[in-house]
Amino acid sequence: xxxxxxxxxxIHIFSLDGRFDAHxxxxxxxxxxxxxxxxxxxxxxxxxxxxxxxxxxxRVLLAVAKKLKKKEGEIKLCSLKPYVKEVFDIAGFTxxxxxxxxxxxxxxxx
Amino acid sequence: MGQQASSITLEASLKNLQVISSxxxxxxxxxxxxTHSENELFLAVEEAYIxxxxxxxxxxxxxxxxxxxxxxxxLILKIRDEGIPFNPLQLSEPHLVSCLKERKVGxxxxxxxxxxxxxxxxxxxGKYNVLTLxxxxxxxxxxxxxxxxxxxxx
Numbered sequence: 583x584x585x586x587x588x589x590x591x592x593i594h595i596f597s598l599d600g601r602f603d604a605h606x607x608x609x610x611x612x613x614x615x616x617x618x619x620x621x622x623x624x625x626x627x628x629x630x631x632x633x634x635x636x637x638x639x640x641r642v643l644l645a646v647a648k649k650l651k652k653k654e655g656e657i658k659l660c661s662l663k664p665y666v667k668e669v670f671d672i673a674g675f676t677x678x679x680x681x682x683x684x685x686x687x688x689x690x691x692x
Numbered sequence: 693m694g695q696q697a698s699s700i701t702l703e704a705s706l707k708n709l710q711v712i713s714s715x716x717x718x719x720x721x722x723x724x725x726x727t728h729s730e731n732e733l734f735l736a737v738e739e740a741y742i743x744x745x746x747x748x749x750x751x752x753x754x755x756x757x758x759x760x761x762x763x764x765x766x767l768i769l770k771i772r773d774e775g776i777p778f779n780p781l782q783l784s785e786p787h788l789v790s791c792l793k794e795r796k797v798g799x800x801x802x803x804x805x806x807x808x809x810x811x812x813x814x815x816x817x818g819k820y821n822v823l824t825l826x827x828x829x830x831x832x833x834x835x836x837x838x839x840x841x842x843x844x845x846x
Contacts, residue, residue: 604742605709634731636738637801644797651792665731672807673800677790 584631585613593624593692595685599631602639602666611642614657618646623655626688630661635669647679656680660688697761704745704756704773712741712758719760723767723829732808733767733827739801740771740780740823748775748821765830766810771823778821779814780805 583606584599594617600606614625625646632639647657660682662670670676682688700715702708716737720730737758744756759770786799806812811826 601713603709603738605706633727634734636735636742637798637804638738638742640800641798644792644795647792648795648797665728668728668732669735669804672804674788674790674795678792678795 583609585610587613587617590689591692593626593689594622595626595628595689597628597631602629602632602635602642604636604638607638607642610639611645614642614646615649618649618653618655623650623653624692625650625655625657626685626692627657627659628661628685629659629663629666632666633663635666637673640669640673640675643675643679656692658682658688658691660685697759699757699759701755701757703753704741704749704775705753706742706745709738709741712737715758715760719762719767723762723827725767725827725829729827729829733769733825736805736809736812736825736827737769737771739805740825743778743780743801744771744773744775747778748773750776765828767827767829769825769827771825772817772820774819775821777816780823781812781814 583601586597588595596614598610602610617625643657650657658680661684662681670681680691682691700711702711713734716734717730720733725733741756748754754773754775757772759772761768780802783802786796786803789795809825810828811824813824815822815824
């Protein structure tokens with residue numbers, strides 16, 4: 583999994599590229615937690631490069647969302663591929679997370 | 693008729709997930725599954741495999757074998773281990789509450805596994821736990837046809 587990040591208008595944008603599975607979930611969690619520990623409260627995950635996600639990826643997203651909520655922060659997601667969207671729908675994640683079509687739309691939403 | 697069955701045996705560890713992915717990819721191609729169906733099938737296998745890594749062999753490394761075959765309209769996988777028995781079909785479904793605060797982390801693996809394949813069966817064969825996953829090619833074809841009908845209609 584390739585993780586690149588940038589900051590725009592105080593929003594920490596992470597672009598994920600690769601499989602969000604049990605093997606890569608730990609790396610993503612570490613990266614997001616590190617950013618939160620440095621004070622970031624607005625996180626955006628661009629999932630355009632993620633073709634595959636499993637429950638390990640969902641677990642990380644939920645844990646990070648809960649952590650941010652406690653700190654009065656928020657995580658949003660954008661650009662979900664059809665399979666990832668299906669997993670989100672079945673797991674009820676589309677009701678928990680704010681999911682946008684594009685990064686621009688998500689940034690506007692903060 | 694080409695080779696219609698094969699298996700791999702490996703150490704149950706997280707790092708072997710990639711090996712399983714490559715093995716399944718070959719079979720998904722052979723069965724002409726769409727990428728979407730391949731992802732669904734792989735999710736089911738990953739969830740089963742990770743359960744074995746974590747719970748069947750909690751203290752030592754054990755072996756897992758995955759046997760794959762094509763039978764009529766289905767891709768059939770048998771995942772075999774000799775660790776602590778676990779029947780995923782006995783697990784109750786998670787509460788999918790939409791409130792972030794009340795939503796529990798975890799517990800989705802088996803739920804998603806059961807949703808993404810057409811049949812799941814657990815059996816004890818002597819010292820082995822055998823989990824059979826069936827992914828129908830027929831449903832995949834129907835979905836693809838449905839999608840193209842929708843595209844044509846839109």
